[in-house]
Amino acid sequence: MNKIKVIASDEEIPELKNHFKVIAGPGAGKTHWLITHIQNVLKNANNLTSTSKIACITYTTVAGEEIQKRLGSDQSKVEVSTIHSFLYANIVKPYVHLLKDEDNNVLVNVERLDGHDENIATSGKIYSWQQAAGNSYIKDKQKIKECLEKLDWKIEEDGICLKPRKPYLSKVGRYSIRIDDLILYKQLFWKEGIIHHEDVLYFAYKLLEEYPMLLDHLSSKYPYIFLDEFQDTSPIQTEIIKKMSVTGTVIGVIGDPAQSIYKFQGASHQEFISFSLPNHITYSIEKNRRCGSKIIEFLNHIRSGDELRQKPIAGAAETEVHFYEYNNNTYDHIITFHELRSRLGLVNDYCILARNNDTVRQLRNAESMDIWSAFDEVDSDREKFIKRILSACKLVRDGRQELAVKEIIKALKTENGGLLKPPFQDKQYISLMFKRSLAVDLIEQIGSWKENFFDNSLCDLYETLYDSLKQKNYLLKKISRGRIKEFADSTSIKLLLDNLILPEEKLSEIRTIHKAKGMEFESVLLYLSSIEDVEKLISPDIDSEEDDTRILYVALSRAKTLLCIACPSLDANIRAELSSIKLIPVINMGDH
Numbered sequence: 001m002n003k004i005k006v007i008a009s010d011e012e013i014p015e016l017k018n019h020f021k022v023i024a025g026p027g028a029g030k031t032h033w034l035i036t037h038i039q040n041v042l043k044n045a046n047n048l049t050s051t052s053k054i055a056c057i058t059y060t061t062v063a064g065e066e067i068q069k070r071l072g073s074d075q076s077k078v079e080v081s082t083i084h085s086f087l088y089a090n091i092v093k094p095y096v097h098l099l100k101d102e103d104n105n106v107l108v109n110v111e112r113l114d115g116h117d118e119n120i121a122t123s124g125k126i127y128s129w130q131q132a133a134g135n136s137y138i139k140d141k142q143k144i145k146e147c148l149e150k151l152d153w154k155i156e157e158d159g160i161c162l163k164p165r166k167p168y169l170s171k172v173g174r175y176s177i178r179i180d181d182l183i184l185y186k187q188l189f190w191k192e193g194i195i196h197h198e199d200v201l202y203f204a205y206k207l208l209e210e211y212p213m214l215l216d217h218l219s220s221k222y223p224y225i226f227l228d229e230f231q232d233t234s235p236i237q238t239e240i241i242k243k244m245s246v247t248g249t250v251i252g253v254i255g256d257p258a259q260s261i262y263k264f265q266g267a268s269h270q271e272f273i274s275f276s277l278p279n280h281i282t283y284s285i286e287k288n289r290r291c292g293s294k295i296i297e298f299l300n301h302i303r304s305g306d307e308l309r310q311k312p313i314a315g316a317a318e319t320e321v322h323f324y325e326y327n328n329n330t331y332d333h334i335i336t337f338h339e340l341r342s343r344l345g346l347v348n349d350y351c352i353l354a355r356n357n358d359t360v361r362q363l364r365n366a367e368s369m370d371i372w373s374a375f376d377e378v379d380s381d382r383e384k385f386i387k388r389i390l391s392a393c394k395l396v397r398d399g400r401q402e403l404a405v406k407e408i409i410k411a412l413k414t415e416n417g418g419l420l421k422p423p424f425q426d427k428q429y430i431s432l433m434f435k436r437s438l439a440v441d442l443i444e445q446i447g448s449w450k451e452n453f454f455d456n457s458l459c460d461l462y463e464t465l466y467d468s469l470k471q472k473n474y475l476l477k478k479i480s481r482g483r484i485k486e487f488a489d490s491t492s493i494k495l496l497l498d499n500l501i502l503p504e505e506k507l508s509e510i511r512t513i514h515k516a517k518g519m520e521f522e523s524v525l526l527y528l529s530s531i532e533d534v535e536k537l538i539s540p541d542i543d544s545e546e547d548d549t550r551i552l553y554v555a556l557s558r559a560k561t562l563l564c565i566a567c568p569s570l571d572a573n574i575r576a577e578l579s580s581i582k583l584i585p586v587i588n589m590g591d592h
Contacts, residue, residue: 004282009033012040019245019280022254025310026557027290030254034228035070042077047223055222056080059229063518083237084197087204088116090218095207112193112415119196121148122380128188133181143172148185152266153202155235160205162186165264193415201236208243219247230255234266238275245277258303259554261514263547284308290520292317295563301581302553303542319344323565323578324586333566337525340586346562350523352510353555359529363510371491371499379484381422385411386458389465390500393446401443408439425475438472454497459488513555524559527566534567538577
């Protein structure tokens with residue numbers, strides 16, 4: 001195996017033309033290291049030209065923003081984006097017209113192609129698909145919807161194919177959805193110029209397979225590609241990256257196999273472990289700059305059997321890791337957590353983490369109804385438009401103006417030639433330049449909305465937007481009757497906003513573990529709803545094919561000073577085992 005070199009997060013590596021892999025655990029300062037390395041390459045590499053750039057691929061938009069901010073004046077020579085945005089801009093958008101079906105027709109309506117969307121199976125699309133597939137005898141529309149919305153492209157021996165993420169999803173009652181019919185569902189969207197996030201990977205892979213000369217163009221444009229959070233990659237992404245290495249691009253991947261938690265999206269922690277390129281060098285960063293020493297000790301127990309053992313930095317906090325049991329009263333254990341924070345004099349940010357959305361809703365006591373799904377069923381065009389507008393509104397409140405402008409630009413979806421798509425009225429055109437100008441005007445208006453404005457109905461919001469756009473000579477379709485009128489009259493803007501969570505949003509103190517990835521908090525409470533999860537802390541398996549232990553590891557490693565674990569009622573044996581791994585029971589608080 002490739003020998004591992006230990007480095008510090010502020011250490012430059014001299015080998016600039018070798019592929020590399022960096023194993024960096026939680027709190028290792030990998031973003032700091034990545035920026036240092038990018039600056040080192042910009043300064044010392046001799047294969048960057050006036051027209052070439054370094055590509056820096058991040059898992060989330062927020063991580064990308066952070067890197068751009070820290071790069072400062074160097075960012076003009078670095079293209080920072082997510083893998084989907086990178087592949088869409090450089091491969092799919094310019095070249096997808098080259099892909100044809102067996103009748104020599106283009107696969108995607110490029111005239112109408114404008115970005116990539118979430119895969120949402122509306123009742124209309126399900127109906128059209130069932131007509132095309134000849135399976136109208138399958139009646140359970142909810143099960144069909146679940147199957148169609150959870151499709152992924154997979155590389156198999158005989159090529160790349162479309163399958164449900166889990167085999168059971170294709171079983172609907174006593175019937176099975178034919179795998180060969182799934183492509184018909186995708187084709188309904190492609191004919192309309194709509195591609196989904198997962199399709200970006202498929203089209204990029206197909207284009208590079210069928211037109212390998214595109215790789216030479218990419219390598220001359222991007223002599224270096226660095227990929228952050230590589231443990232979250234999927235096999236198809238890995239294959240695309242390996243293809244790029246063949247034509248001369250230097251590939252660098254950074255990640256932590258113990259934090260690979262996206263199996264449900266096709267990612268595999270084994271992809272990172274086994275990732276290898278000719279003459280690549282493997283480095284590891286051992287220091288954890290985030291967590292207290294007792295937390296790091298516990299984290300090392302969770303990842304025992306793994307090659308990385310983290311070490312605290314000098315002066316790290318030494319607060320013990322605590323656990324306690326809760327009864328059925330959801331709020332008692334939250335009070336216990338806050339009392340413990342108070343006792344320890346911890347007054348800064350905190351987070352309460354749970355495994356799934358249902359538990360988060362229970363902890364938040366939020367409405368379990370998914371208002372956005374209901375909106376989408378009633379009118380998917382207006383749902384997409386309003387979701388972008390209100391996402392921009394949240395970003396404005398958060399002081400992220402430029403991202404807000406981008407959201408509004410996405411709301412103004414156009415076909416080729418600048419023809420605005422619904423919910424705008426027919427035959428209205430807008431140029432790219434005016435799109436941005438209009439977006440800036442709308443952001444200014446959104447910023448002026450007072451708090452009581454959000455008590456109004458969706459119908460009022462739509463009317464406000466209608467009037468604003470009319471002043472600029474753009475007309476939305478009116479909401480005048482039918483299910484959308486009923487929905488818009490009875491739904492408040494506030495309800496929509498409260499149920500709209502931006503990716504990586506740090507506004508809510510109670511969230512799922514997946515939503516907290518990449519974040520850190522002074523105090524963390526991990527809420528465990530099953531004894532099985534408690535047992536995983538005692539006997540962890542960080543290398544399991546399943547993500548369970550790694551999900552817990554990600555949660556535990558968000559804490560800087562205080563880590564506390566709320567458990568269901570335990571027997572004496574489990575209590576003793578938790579104490580044997582140096583967890584301290586909380587006593588004389590709440591029910592104890």
